[in-house]
Amino acid sequence: MTLTLTIDTARWREHHRGVLDGYPGLVPVCKGNGYGFGLHRLMRETTRLGIRLAAVGTVQEAALVQDSFPGDLLVLTPYRNGEASPALSERTIRVVSSPEHCDGLAGHRVVIELRSSMRRHGITEADLPALRPVMSGWEFEGFSIHLPLNRVGGLGGAEEVASWVRRLRAERMPLHHVFVSHLTAEEMAGLHAEFPRTRFRLRTGTKLWLGAPEATRYSSPVLDVTRPEREDRPGAGRRQRDSGRHLIVVAGGISHGVGLRAPRLLSGLRDRARHVAGIGHACLNHHLSPFVWDGVRCRFAAPPGLQESVLLVPGDSPRPKVGDEVAVQLRYTITRPDRVVDEPRVPPAASAVTGGPAPEQG
Structure with missing residues (x-):
């Protein structure tokens, strides 16, 4: 992990x-x-x-x-x-x-x-x-x-x-x-x-x-891959089986900063509309995770654990394999990675979606 x-x-x-x-x-x-x-x-x-x-x-x-x-x-x-x-x-x-x-x-x-x-x-x-x-x-x-x-x-x-x-x-x-x-x-x-x-x-x-987001990236390995069964209850949540979808377990949980959010000031109708839409999704237990597979942010299949998270991968995405790397979009000021790796050059992660780290205060 x-x-x-x-x-x-x-x-x-x-x-x-x-x-x-x-x-x-x-x-x-x-x-x-x-x-x-x-x-x-x-x-x-x-x-x-x-x-x-x-x-x-x-x-x-x-x-x-x-x-x-x-x-x-x-x-x-x-x-x-x-x-x-x-x-x-x-x-x-x-x-x-x-x-x-x-x-x-x-x-x-x-x-x-x-x-x-x-x-x-x-x-x-x-x-x-x-x-x-x-x-x-x-x-x-x-x-x-x-x-x-x-x-x-x-x-x-x-x-x-x-x-x-x-x-x-x-x-x-x-x-x-x-x-x-x-x-x-x-x-x-x-x-x-x-x-x-x-x-x-x-x-x-x-x-x-944090002014050079292209120079750094978070990633996490896939630890396990399963198919959700009807009435399956991964962790504390419930999901009906959806053809083609997979559950994956990845490294990264609450102790790393996954799932933690800070209050933010809303300004303008667009910000408020997104916030209201997020509340609606939360009421349906549809919580977006920071983990990105095949260019799409995965949803949590259950609340993140202390050191790992269980995700629902869309059925139209390639099936992940154990050991595959998943990109992670995390707020740097609350994240504690297990390790830091230096490389002379880091190519952009193929599975990462557009956008740098969230705004920070210094």
Whole structure:
């Protein structure tokens, strides 16, 4: 049972160099499941690129990779007084997002998170006077602002950053470095032109690691093939026999990320119509799987198991054989493959349908 991620290493790394050329000073984000590649793999790639600062999500992730990464680590989760933290290297940089949570940071490296229109966390302009007395005791690294991925109305991303920089400059705050997210190369160049004394550095994971979908693919072997019988009950579901169809067992289940879905915002009639149609199919126990055979996504014959899935293959498709490879369309940020294989070149999977990985947030 092996769900495999195959990487066209040369093409993948060529993409990394292209992104780095377009965004000088880029800070790679290496968090969670390592965007499907694993944290240690991303740290090795960051080192290969000659980058000396990477961002991780939590203090636990920082502790996990600090011995294998020689550079600095920016922990994106804001610091909280009294938090339980593992022993961290002096190369660790913490984020402050509230003037009430600064205890114990004297002498430590600190970045201040600014409140953006995303309204997740961050200090406001009213918080600045309360921060000024404690900032003198820090090794201050700069400011950071996390912008929304999908912006609807209001200021554009670059305009929102520029607005904050003007306010900070009016308050005579040190503006040597500002870390930003979700900006284009043109927007970054505009900020550097308007504020030449400030260095703006893009923080990104999605653009860097997942921006070349043609360089990576998931696949799974067929473990077994059977014919569904009348009144057969594979797993917890029931299916009537349908002439010509086959049931196949493939590697890949819930523990790998198969069958997991995140809520998404709907916009427009088409999105809503598709969502309603999906609810109708679910009521009939017709659930599309991420597994693709002969260019068609197979339906689950039963809810996915922990490490395998049972699928219903359409009768007009070629009959699969044990050992055949099935393409899998999975969301990289929630998938944990059994193994990662490097190849000099990876041809497009013949059974894959058109389309890259689902949109991710970095």
